[in-house]
Amino acid sequence: GAGVSQSPRYKVTKRGQDVALRCDPISGHVSLYWYRQALGQGPEFLTYFNYEAQQDKSGLPNDRFSAERPEGSISTLTIQRTEQRDSAMYRCASSLSWSVVNEQFFGPGTRLTVL
């Protein structure tokens, strides 16, 4: 079946612009996670959802970052007034549920470059 998809795969934007990154999880997966990954580093947790409810947003760097999953499926991560330090690979992952025994399936990521 289809895996996790993300769009766009690459996004180049100018400092100060807003960007919206989309994640389409595996069908039927309850939990959806957003991570940010710097080159050569492990994924860094940003936020996650169970169904449409945002359970934990403690990893969002500041209030310019927000995420939603209004219908419990597709999720959008929005970064307002982008800054150069926001440049990174943004990955989403989904899992059957939030249980610690469920593996997460990662999407291909969106490479964000802020000029």
Place this chain on the structure above:
Amino acid sequence: QQPVQSPQAVILREGEDAVINCSSSKALYSVHWYRQKHGEAPVFLMILLKGGEQKGHEKISASFNEKKQQSSLYLTASQLSYSGTYFCGAPSGNTGKLIFGQGTTLQVKP
């Protein structure tokens, strides 16, 4: 708190063995292992649970010492396809929120 992985990098010849370690300063409910090849997404390898239960689909073995809050990944008779960066992830609390280690880069040469 981020798990600590060791070593940071390993270079092997095909057929050699390697061990990658992951330790945490906090109690672990489980340990997740992922492998990431250059330019690709992390791919699930296995989950180790309290009580010794394992869940995975690769021909890779691992251990989980709950008391020591450590896990080790054993790569035996390594193949070229084993090359990549290995990450361990520790759940934060009893949720699926994973905190990943900094990674161990494995290079297998012919």
